[in-house]
Amino acid sequence: MDLHEKHLTMAEWEALILALIHRAEVGEVAEPLENVHREKGSHYDVIFVGGGAGGRFGSAYSQARGLRQLVVDKWPFLGGSCPHQACVPHHLFSELAREMDYMRWNAETLFFPKFDDAKASIVEAIEVFKNGRNNAHAFMNWQSKEQLDMEYILNSWATVVDKNTVEVNGETFSCDNLVLATGAGTYLPPEIKGLLAEPGTPLGDRLLKRGVYDFSALIDPGLDYEPTSCVIIGGSKIAIEYGSFYQAAGCQTTILTRRQLMRTESLHHVDEDLRRYVVKNMKLRGMEIVEGCEILEVLGTERATGVRVLLADGTEDVFETDFVFIGTGERPPTKPYVDALGIEVDEKGSIKVNSRMQTSVPGVYAIGDLIGSPMEMFKARKCGMTAAKNISGEFAEFDFSEYPDFLHTTYEVTWVGLTEDEAREQYGDISVLQMPPKGIEDHEVCLPLSEGTMLYGHSRPELTGFQKAIYDNRSRRLVGAHHVGYGAKDAFQYLDHLIKKGITVDEMGEMNELFLNPEHFIQLSRLRAGNRDLTSL
Ligand code: KPC
Numbered sequence: 001m002d003l004h005e006k007h008l009t010m011a012e013w014e015a016l017i018l019a020l021i022h023r024a025e026v027g028e029v030a031e032p033l034e035n036v037h038r039e040k041g042s043h044y045d046v047i048f049v050g051g052g053a054g055g056r057f058g059s060a061y062s063q064a065r066g067l068r069q070l071v072v073d074k075w076p077f078l079g080g081s082c083p084h085q086a087c088v089p090h091h092l093f094s095e096l097a098r099e100m101d102y103m104r105w106n107a108e109t110l111f112f113p114k115f116d117d118a119k120a121s122i123v124e125a126i127e128v129f130k131n132g133r134n135n136a137h138a139f140m141n142w143q144s145k146e147q148l149d150m151e152y153i154l155n156s157w158a159t160v161v162d163k164n165t166v167e168v169n170g171e172t173f174s175c176d177n178l179v180l181a182t183g184a185g186t187y188l189p190p191e192i193k194g195l196l197a198e199p200g201t202p203l204g205d206r207l208l209k210r211g212v213y214d215f216s217a218l219i220d221p222g223l224d225y226e227p228t229s230c231v232i233i234g235g236s237k238i239a240i241e242y243g244s245f246y247q248a249a250g251c252q253t254t255i256l257t258r259r260q261l262m263r264t265e266s267l268h269h270v271d272e273d274l275r276r277y278v279v280k281n282m283k284l285r286g287m288e289i290v291e292g293c294e295i296l297e298v299l300g301t302e303r304a305t306g307v308r309v310l311l312a313d314g315t316e317d318v319f320e321t322d323f324v325f326i327g328t329g330e331r332p333p334t335k336p337y338v339d340a341l342g343i344e345v346d347e348k349g350s351i352k353v354n355s356r357m358q359t360s361v362p363g364v365y366a367i368g369d370l371i372g373s374p375m376e377m378f379k380a381r382k383c384g385m386t387a388a389k390n391i392s393g394e395f396a397e398f399d400f401s402e403y404p405d406f407l408h409t410t411y412e413v414t415w416v417g418l419t420e421d422e423a424r425e426q427y428g429d430i431s432v433l434q435m436p437p438k439g440i441e442d443h444e445v446c447l448p449l450s451e452g453t454m455l456y457g458h459s460r461p462e463l464t465g466f467q468k469a470i471y472d473n474r475s476r477r478l479v480g481a482h483h484v485g486y487g488a489k490d491a492f493q494y495l496d497h498l499i500k501k502g503i504t505v506d507e508m509g510e511m512n513e514l515f516l517n518p519e520h521f522i523q524l525s526r527l528r529a530g531n532r533d534l535t536s537l
Helices: 010-025 053-064 087-106 122-147 215-222 237-248 272-284 335-341 377-391 420-427 454-459 489-501 505-510 521-528
Strands: 033-035 043-049 069-072 151-154 158-162 165-168 171-180 229-233 252-257 288-291 294-299 306-310 316-320 324-326 364-366 405-408 412-417 430-435 466-472 477-485
Touching: 010 122, 043 053, 043 158, 043 377, 053 069, 053 122, 053 171, 053 377, 087 122, 087 215, 087 237, 087 405, 087 454, 122 151, 122 215, 122 237, 158 171, 158 335, 171 377, 215 237, 229 237, 229 306, 237 252, 237 272, 237 324, 237 405, 272 288, 272 412, 272 420, 272 466, 272 477, 364 377, 412 489, 420 430, 420 466, 420 477, 430 521, 466 521, 477 489, 477 505, 477 521, 505 521
Parallel strands: 043 069, 043 171, 069 151, 171 364, 229 252, 229 324, 252 288
Antiparallel strands: 033 151, 158 165, 165 171, 294 306, 306 316, 405 412, 412 477, 430 466, 466 477
């Protein structure tokens, strides 16, 4: 469908995308959606293969710099997996987990009813997401065309022929620069037996065995039964986040992980006190966490019936379940680019790039999840922007080795900068402003007390969260901040910037808090500001 001269409303976009998704679900090849300015010819300054966050933000920045760009995506909408199967459903489920957790703790107090497990349906939550995601899809296409003036071809596969040639639906487009942005998918460890559907089993095009899901299969084709329990393989962010949702929904959840929780390769700067608070609270909600184990096999032929593991003590055990969820991290499928371009990849298959997003092939850039960890939104989008800047002739680098990070349990967990141990190692003389303070048990104090925890503060002080700010005593600079609670994500984006700018305890004390704020770093800092010799609090 040629949309170049058309200006669809949001409602028209919604209807169009929905129809195409339904046709794809029943195996039909539907027509492409094209916003291509053919009057300008078929040559582009830059073609983005993949229209997720990286491709879309890279395209927007290319437009801003006056480059002619084209972005191609297999799905009938821009925005990639985020609004379709990944970040957005994860955030919806984490929000529901938080609400259910709140309802459970407060059940039959004040105006809260008895918590009804039967109404906490995982399947219904997925349906709510699937019925609502269409609006975000539509907005991505509307904004990209009407406000950002991007050229795009959607619902179409792009074939990279060589570094200057891309084929889409049999048509050839040429470019001076190529940006690869096709993302990553769940890594299925080959050593785990029984994850995949047995050859010949009547499962349609399902890759995974029945009863085995990852974040994307959970949505498409979708969970079609209410599980009685869940066993999660892996200890990734996804494992922790989805596991916390299942548990909050009343589905007894066990996490089987090789490493300690929150000590996986992909997470850095996780403070030990914060980690302990997070894990303790997951267990308090009834989750079982088995660390140091090796997953051997998913049992069951027609469908999963359990998971066989080698435990840390060397014995084998079987965890029975009707719902196995894989959270073993993600890897990018890059073989097509290796075959077509001879591009260099690392040991995990991620495309190797320099700080300008340039690959080993001149004129070819790679961005987002395709270049490996961290597989986070800010990185994908800024990679796209960095590639576009370089293509437009600027010298632009992007160092994403240090960044604010977060995950959800039934809490929002945020951190930035150094942990207490790292700060002590690096600076020696440090002060730690912490709540609850060291030496005081969680149940002894209703602090941190703030929006989202006021009720806990008055009934269950141990649930109000945890926070810690770390200062280097010599320079008086903030070097790390850590938080478990609600509503602090926004502050951490700015704290990241302030830490990089070198904000001191005295400057923190001069800031104007909006009391009661989720993290109390301003008031805690003010209680120590002015002291010639900083000490902990
Ligand atoms: C919630 C939302 O913004 C939709 S998903 C974002 C995709 S993109 O803007 O391309 O990063």
